[in-house]
Amino acid sequence: MHTATSPARTSATSGARRHGTPAASDPNLASIARKVANGRRLSIEDGAALYATPDTWSVCALADLVRRRMHGDIAYYNVNRHLNYSNVCALSCTFCSFYRKAGQDGAYEHSIDQIREEAAAAAAAGATEIHIVGGLHPHLPFDYYTEMLRAITAVAPRLHIKAFTAVEIVHFARISKRGRDKYEGLKAVLRDLVAAGLGSLPGGGAEVFDDRVHDRAFKGKIRAGTWLDVHRAAHELGLNTNATMLYGHIESRAERIRHMDILRRQQDRTLGEWARDSGIGLQSGDAVVLTGPPELYPGPRLPEAGRCRRGFFQAIIPLPFIPDDSSLQHLPGPTGLENLRTIAVARLMLDNFPHVKAFWIMQTLELAQFMLLNGADDIDGTVVWYDITKVGTTSTHQETTAWDLQRAIREAGLRPVERDTLYRPIDRDGNTWRVSTPAECPAQLRHP
Numbered sequence: 001m002h003t004a005t006s007p008a009r010t011s012a013t014s015g016a017r018r019h020g021t022p023a024a025s026d027p028n029l030a031s032i033a034r035k036v037a038n039g040r041r042l043s044i045e046d047g048a049a050l051y052a053t054p055d056t057w058s059v060c061a062l063a064d065l066v067r068r069r070m071h072g073d074i075a076y077y078n079v080n081r082h083l084n085y086s087n088v089c090a091l092s093c094t095f096c097s098f099y100r101k102a103g104q105d106g107a108y109e110h111s112i113d114q115i116r117e118e119a120a121a122a123a124a125a126g127a128t129e130i131h132i133v134g135g136l137h138p139h140l141p142f143d144y145y146t147e148m149l150r151a152i153t154a155v156a157p158r159l160h161i162k163a164f165t166a167v168e169i170v171h172f173a174r175i176s177k178r179g180r181d182k183y184e185g186l187k188a189v190l191r192d193l194v195a196a197g198l199g200s201l202p203g204g205g206a207e208v209f210d211d212r213v214h215d216r217a218f219k220g221k222i223r224a225g226t227w228l229d230v231h232r233a234a235h236e237l238g239l240n241t242n243a244t245m246l247y248g249h250i251e252s253r254a255e256r257i258r259h260m261d262i263l264r265r266q267q268d269r270t271l272g273e274w275a276r277d278s279g280i281g282l283q284s285g286d287a288v289v290l291t292g293p294p295e296l297y298p299g300p301r302l303p304e305a306g307r308c309r310r311g312f313f314q315a316i317i318p319l320p321f322i323p324d325d326s327s328l329q330h331l332p333g334p335t336g337l338e339n340l341r342t343i344a345v346a347r348l349m350l351d352n353f354p355h356v357k358a359f360w361i362m363q364t365l366e367l368a369q370f371m372l373l374n375g376a377d378d379i380d381g382t383v384v385w386y387d388i389t390k391v392g393t394t395s396t397h398q399e400t401t402a403w404d405l406q407r408a409i410r411e412a413g414l415r416p417v418e419r420d421t422l423y424r425p426i427d428r429d430g431n432t433w434r435v436s437t438p439a440e441c442p443a444q445l446r447h448p
């Protein structure tokens with residue numbers, strides 16, 4: 001059973017300095033603290049030092065400083081529904097307890113009618129987003145996926161559809177037999193999905209960008225370059241996406257740092273032109289840093305235009321490995337403190353990602369709440385059904401209420417703000433809602 005260190009225990013041992021630039025007890029953190037104070041990019045070696053130091057609390061305090069620069073006292077949540085349309089998968093990743101083979105006990109796939117009903121129920125309950133992922137089904141045709149999106153759009157036109165990991169997109173390119181140019185094939189698939197109603201991509205399937213880890217833990221799945229190509233193609237089409245990192249299994253901390261560095265270099269390229277146009281966060285070389293002190297940002301720190309249809313990574317979502325029922329269940333999985341430190345390191349290293357999400361389903365709500373004080377600014381949403389992992393429960397009914405999420409945020413001394421998928425604030429009256437401050441976008445960049 002995966003267990004997380006309880007926030008009550010961890011906070012009791014905290015001597016953390018929560019505000020201002022923290023004075024670290026470990027001299028190895030001094031130069032890192034100076035870089036953070038000045039808004040300079042941290043190196044790979046800095047990332048290693050953040051993991052190696054015994055002074056966890058200074059790492060957390062530095063991450064909190066950055067998080068407050070970016071978001072002040074705001075913490076985000078959303079009202080959403082997850083839909084896992086099928087657990088049938090052609091692959092057998094060792095860390096995965098979700099997949100089943102076709103015909104195996106427990107294998108399922110939802111019909112389009114079922115999906116339509118679930119979307120209608122989500123919209124009626126006031127959800128702003130439906131988050132859809134599934135296995136790589138060996139028999140369902142590409143039409144099933146476009147039909148699924150059209151059915152949802154028809155019955156719930158305001159529901160933002162965030163769907164399909166990069167791994168699924170590559171699977172769709174294969175089954176729809178797109179042309180020889182792989183990159184253009186990915187784009188063609190994405191165009192078809194957008195035309196059917198796709199609004200953005202989640203960040204799953206990234207795992208850890210390392211060939212050693214890939215070949216031992218998820219051989220058969222796409223490699224880093226292909227995952228990054230899918231997201232680059234999505235960004236070029238104006239879709240916002242997220243990125244994940246599944247950690248705490250067979251990878252090393254150094255491999256996690258390299259994963260973060262690969263992501264931030266791709267984000268540099270994505271934001272580069274935009275940064276040059278607007279002057280946001282541009283540093284020497286090609287680095288674009290959004291997390292520095294306010295004086296570095298004469299205009300908006302966050303890419304406000306990102307709320308327009310521009311296409312970039314919105315959030316990094318570190319996901320702790322949950323060993324239960326997987327082929328790697330002999331491994332212990334990460335501890336609560338390792339989870340906390342990884343959120344903080346992600347906040348510090350991924351200086352061009354606007355948001356860091358503590359996904360409460362996998363972190364537990366108790367620890368996700370604590371993470372809001374250690375680098376995270378988002379705890380995801382009300383979820384309801386989530387089949388991929390089950391922490392401390394045997395049911396896939398994993399629901400919390402907006403009130404629970406607000407309470408967790410307020411208790412952390414922060415201000416809860418409901419967001420939509422694109423991080424636009426929501427005004428809500430019961431199940432009725434509207435985007436409260438639509439971004440000013442040129443007409444051609446407006447989200448539908």
Ligand code: SF4
Nearest residue numbers: 089091093096099135
């Ligand atoms: S992680 Fe995804 S691709 Fe791998 S076995 Fe599980 S469902 Fe299939």
